[in-house]
Amino acid sequence: MAKYDKADIERRMNGAVESLKGDLSGLRTGRANVALLDPVVVEVYGAMMPLNQVATVSAPEPRMLSVQVWDRSNVIPVEKGIAHANLGLNPMIDGQTLRLPLPDLTQERRKELAKLAGQYAEKAKVAIRNVRRDGMEALKEDEKKKEISEDDRKRMEEDVQKLTDRFVAETDSVTEAKEKEILQQ
CATH class of the missing domain: 3.30.1360.40 (Gyrase A; domain 2)
Incomplete structure (x- = not known):
């Protein structure tokens, strides 16, 4: 099992958010993109x-x-x-x-696109939580190998949770902005 690496965890979580931004940019709004x-x-x-x-x-x-x-x-x-x-x-x-x-979007189509944006966001959150799980497992493994103490593990788990919360919040704000843009007429 890989050793705990906070920079790698942050990079992978950021990758999930960047992937979400790419997915959302492909969703059609009222404006040409x-x-x-x-x-x-x-x-x-x-x-x-x-x-x-x-x-x-x-x-x-x-x-x-x-x-x-x-x-x-x-x-x-x-x-x-x-x-x-x-x-x-x-x-x-x-x-x-x-x-x-670009033809005008119907209200029904706008709602479908907003729902799709929500699905993309959920996919990104699952990816972020998977990275969190990997980080937590690496910490437990490091503690088991006596490479870090229990106190260090708990402190680093808090760091991983803070990263997770930060990237989930960023996912929510990016998605909210896109949904608002889609539903605008």
Whole structure:
């Protein structure tokens, strides 16, 4: 079993929060966000590639995304990739650029997206609690091997719990802000 390492525990908990932020950035709100197209993969040159490796994505207007395809021969595959991603977007081709107007979100869809944000948050909290468990087990193992005293173990367990509480609170605040943004009209 690995020896207790507070820096590693903090790094892993922070990783769970950063992963959550990435997941949430992909959720569509009323405003255009280039991260919305992050999950899109395109079949070009006989392989599946992420959209950001064949085009530049920008948000020139609050309700419009623009995809500038680098190679003219990839315009149709990029259009197909966006259509197959089931994002509810309807690309319009304009030369080597695809324009993606964002339709208004219905109240029902906003609630679904807010619920999804909550599910992402719960996944992040589970990851944080798993890291906490690993840290607590490492401390007990270190105490059993007589590498630390019982008092040291208890003090360090409090540190791990404080880290856990801090990252769970950060998860809650990030998710709350995203839900508020989604439900805004």
